[in-house]
Amino acid sequence: MFEALGNRLTGIFDRLRRRGALSEADVSEALREVRVALLEADVALPVVKDLIAKVRERAVGAEVIRSVQPGQQVVKIVHDALTEALGGTTTRLDLNAPAPVAILMVGLQGSGKTTTTAKIALRLRTRERKKVLVASLDTRRPAAQQQLAVLAEQAGVASLPVVPGEDPLAIAARAMDVARRELYDVVLLDTAGRLAIDEELMAEVAAVKAATKPHQTLLVVDAMTGQDAVNTARAFHQRLTVSGIVMTRVDGDARGGAALSMRAVTGAPIVLLGAGEKLDALEEFHPDRIANRILGMGDIVSLVERAAETIDREEAEKLAAKLQKGGFDLEDYRKQLLQIGRMGSLQGMLGMLPGVGRIKQQLAEANLDTAILKRQAAIISSMTMAERRNPDIIKASRKRRIAAGSGTTVQEVNRLLKQFDEISAMMKRMNKLGQKGLMRGGLSALLPGLSNRRPF
Amino acid sequence: MALKDLLGRFAGRKAESAPPPAPPEAAAQPPAPSAGEGVPATTAPEPAARPGFFGRLRAGLARSAARLGESLGALFAKRRLDEAALEDLEETLIAADLGLAASRRIVERFRRTRFGRDVTEAEIREALAEEIAAILAPVAKPLMPDPSRAPFTVLMVGVNGTGKTTTIGKLGAQWTAEGHRVAFAAGDTFRAAAVEQLQVWGSRTGCPVHAPQKPGADAAGLAYEALSRAKQDGTGILLIDTAGRLHNKTALMEELRKILRVLRRLDGTAPHAVVLTLDATTGQNAIQQVKVFREMVEVSGLIVTKLDGSAKGGVVVALAEEFGLPVHAVGVGERAEDLRPFDPREFARSLVGLEA
Numbered sequence: 001m002f003e004a005l006g007n008r009l010t011g012i013f014d015r016l017r018r019r020g021a022l023s024e025a026d027v028s029e030a031l032r033e034v035r036v037a038l039l040e041a042d043v044a045l046p047v048v049k050d051l052i053a054k055v056r057e058r059a060v061g062a063e064v065i066r067s068v069q070p071g072q073q074v075v076k077i078v079h080d081a082l083t084e085a086l087g088g089t090t091t092r093l094d095l096n097a098p099a100p101v102a103i104l105m106v107g108l109q110g111s112g113k114t115t116t117t118a119k120i121a122l123r124l125r126t127r128e129r130k131k132v133l134v135a136s137l138d139t140r141r142p143a144a145q146q147q148l149a150v151l152a153e154q155a156g157v158a159s160l161p162v163v164p165g166e167d168p169l170a171i172a173a174r175a176m177d178v179a180r181r182e183l184y185d186v187v188l189l190d191t192a193g194r195l196a197i198d199e200e201l202m203a204e205v206a207a208v209k210a211a212t213k214p215h216q217t218l219l220v221v222d223a224m225t226g227q228d229a230v231n232t233a234r235a236f237h238q239r240l241t242v243s244g245i246v247m248t249r250v251d252g253d254a255r256g257g258a259a260l261s262m263r264a265v266t267g268a269p270i271v272l273l274g275a276g277e278k279l280d281a282l283e284e285f286h287p288d289r290i291a292n293r294i295l296g297m298g299d300i301v302s303l304v305e306r307a308a309e310t311i312d313r314e315e316a317e318k319l320a321a322k323l324q325k326g327g328f329d330l331e332d333y334r335k336q337l338l339q340i341g342r343m344g345s346l347q348g349m350l351g352m353l354p355g356v357g358r359i360k361q362q363l364a365e366a367n368l369d370t371a372i373l374k375r376q377a378a379i380i381s382s383m384t385m386a387e388r389r390n391p392d393i394i395k396a397s398r399k400r401r402i403a404a405g406s407g408t409t410v411q412e413v414n415r416l417l418k419q420f421d422e423i424s425a426m427m428k429r430m431n432k433l434g435q436k437g438l439m440r441g442g443l444s445a446l447l448p449g450l451s452n453r454r455p456f
Numbered sequence: 457m458a459l460k461d462l463l464g465r466f467a468g469r470k471a472e473s474a475p476p477p478a479p480p481e482a483a484a485q486p487p488a489p490s491a492g493e494g495v496p497a498t499t500a501p502e503p504a505a506r507p508g509f510f511g512r513l514r515a516g517l518a519r520s521a522a523r524l525g526e527s528l529g530a531l532f533a534k535r536r537l538d539e540a541a542l543e544d545l546e547e548t549l550i551a552a553d554l555g556l557a558a559s560r561r562i563v564e565r566f567r568r569t570r571f572g573r574d575v576t577e578a579e580i581r582e583a584l585a586e587e588i589a590a591i592l593a594p595v596a597k598p599l600m601p602d603p604s605r606a607p608f609t610v611l612m613v614g615v616n617g618t619g620k621t622t623t624i625g626k627l628g629a630q631w632t633a634e635g636h637r638v639a640f641a642a643g644d645t646f647r648a649a650a651v652e653q654l655q656v657w658g659s660r661t662g663c664p665v666h667a668p669q670k671p672g673a674d675a676a677g678l679a680y681e682a683l684s685r686a687k688q689d690g691t692g693i694l695l696i697d698t699a700g701r702l703h704n705k706t707a708l709m710e711e712l713r714k715i716l717r718v719l720r721r722l723d724g725t726a727p728h729a730v731v732l733t734l735d736a737t738t739g740q741n742a743i744q745q746v747k748v749f750r751e752m753v754e755v756s757g758l759i760v761t762k763l764d765g766s767a768k769g770g771v772v773v774a775l776a777e778e779f780g781l782p783v784h785a786v787g788v789g790e791r792a793e794d795l796r797p798f799d800p801r802e803f804a805r806s807l808v809g810l811e812a
Contacts (some may be wrong), residue, residue: 042739045551091757109762110617110735142656147649195765226553226739228767252702339588
């Protein structure tokens with residue numbers, strides 16, 4: 001989500017960095033562009049102004065202009081200011097209270113409260129081994145309660161049985177009661193979407209909060225939210241004292257400026273990010289890493305973490321051994337494709353690599369999609385073992401059979417084989433470079449022809 | 457922040473965070489009210505920012521006739537329309553989600569016609585509203601079902617949570633009341649209980665609902681069946697719901713194209729309208745949404761939802777300039793009658809903080 005903003009800023013900073021000495025005018029010019037980039041990313045105007053003012057104050061100081069690399073210095077100042085605006089350090093969802101710990105989910109209509117509730121429930125159940133109860137207090141939208149019940153079942157957690165005609169306050173009380181009696185660790189209370197200016201509904205949720213005394217009150221916000229993010233955040237915060245923010249749909253291409261706005265207005269940390277339609281698509285929010293991503297510095301830590309979670313270690317070691325011997329075949333390629341599929345979208349992953357911002361843009365234009373990976377895996381699955389081990393034997397009639405078997409065309413089979421050839425060639429080059437060479441040259445050593453820009 | 461600051465600014469004084477004593481220049485102005493409930497005083501630490509002049513005035517005025525009366529004085533104070541004033545104007549528009557480019561264009565036009573004149577606050581806002589209404593007027597086209605094309609097929613598309621199902625329910629209720637025979641197709645086979653949600657609307661409005669046999673069923677197949685049934689049983693209007701999807705998910709967008717393809721196998725002219733629902737709180741990403749949905753599924757018009765909140769949906773102005781797509785209706789509440797025709801003048805006035 002933050003990449004587009006990142007690309008904008010990268011361009012601005014590239015120009016800044018190239019200059020030797022910086023005048024105050026240079027800094028002002030760059031900051032004007034930063035302002036535009038932030039506004040286009042939907043960061044709310046007051047927040048943008050505040051941020052720019054802070055950066056300017058620090059950047060026009062004498063030490064910057066006289067320093068050896070003034071451009072670099074300004075980039076660092078912007079980075080620090082962004083990290084600060086995003087909340088400094090990572091905040092984990094704090095559940096440190098006597099059980100049952102109540103979590104109240106609030107937000108506008110359609111921000112993703114119900115899905116997020118189920119995602120949090122799943123996370124708490126699997127990662128923290130909590131016994132979770134979810135309850136829907138949404139008596140307004142048709143079938144909302146049923147939606148949560150279905151999602152709870154998918155997440156493998158209990159949901160409070162629905163009693164038709166019960167009002168939200170009564171449902172909340174019943175949920176807490178059941179949780180106390182049946183010894184649940186956490187109770188997630190999903191509320192109806194409401195407008196911040198709807199007095200009646202805001203009073204209702206305030207009453208629920210007063211009655212259940214939730215340990216956490218999470219405001220769920222769509223990453224696509226525009227300037228109104230400040231109004232919404234402020235209104236909810238005033239009535240309910242929001243303790244944390246969850247941003248949803250960060251897998252879209254919105255620039256996510258609302259994250260900055262919300263954080264600035266409420267002072268509450270962004271605790272989680274919703275990044276997909278599956279129930280496990282929930283990520284922790286790391287301000288410094290996001291700031292890095294915004295500035296095009298990559299997010300290696302997240303990438304490694306995600307890889308570690310999804311990649312089968314043994315499998316990876318076997319593959320590495322094979323690579324070294326140069327025996328990489330289509331069967332290995334297929335396994336890799338499946339693992340990448342599990343890790344999430346290629347674009348998302350590439351976004352975490354430093355210095356790939358631009359390559360990524362080209363890839364986005366080429367429309368790289370995990371769907372292609374699945375198709376490729378399907379093509380390989382339609383090959384015999386002998387063909388996978390030795391692709392050279394695949395000639396016209398085998399190609400036709402494989403295409404028919406995988407529901408693709410011969411052209412697609414050809415494309416896959418060609419791609420595999422290229423990958424094999426790359427693997428050989430990688431072996432030649434050795435691990436040290438790879439660390440030094442990074443991606444560009446592997447893929448000659450790519451720009452040689454280094455991450456700062 | 458209190459309205460006082462901005463009134464002060466109006467009189468040419470620099471903004472300060474703390475309410476300052478009334479400066480001599482501002483003596484002619486009445487005591488300013490505190491900010492309205494909708495946008496209460498900020499809790500942000502040191503908001504060096506000064507939200508645009510109108511932005512804050514609009515906030516103060518919002519939903520409060522009493523306050524309106526109090527600030528009338530400010531409305532009639534004259535100010536020279538200079539660079540600073542134009543900048544404030546631009547910021548008002550940005551804060552309403554018009555986006556930087558559209559805001560600048562509008563302010564530029566303004567500069568050419570009025571720069572350097574002494575104008576009152578009210579005049580500026582009236583003129584601004586007119587300017588915006590003129591941009592919006594060509595796109596205000598209600599969605600009219602064409603009886604000669606029955607079943608008039610409407611495909612509802614959009615990003616998750618923008619209000620597709622609710623809008624279908626409202627359209628169904630209104631068209632049924634007008635005497636049309638309306639049917640729904642519950643094409644959101646992905647989200648839990650989406651089908652049930654539409655079924656509730658079906659029983660409220662008396663419209664039959666084509667529902668999938670099991671969750672996760674093929675939406676295109678369902679749409680095909682619904683249309684062939686509608687052709688047989690003399691349905692006048694068929695409203696097809698779809699699962700919400702982010703426009704950058706290529707596979708999901710392909711799925712939507714498939715619905716279009718199979719519908720055309722039954723009726724070469726279907727769907728007769730592809731309506732994109734747009735959440736009014738959406739910021740600049742709306743432009744990307746409209747662009748992609750339009751390219752992929754030939755969106756023929758927009759419905760802007762959730763306009764009853766504090767968000768004003770200013771991005772619609774940028775959309776009108778860039779794409780010229782019709783805006784069929786706006787959603788301003790949860791009841792069926794809360795789906796209303798798009799009124800450019802009313803919309804523009806609300807954007808700049810004027811009562812309709």
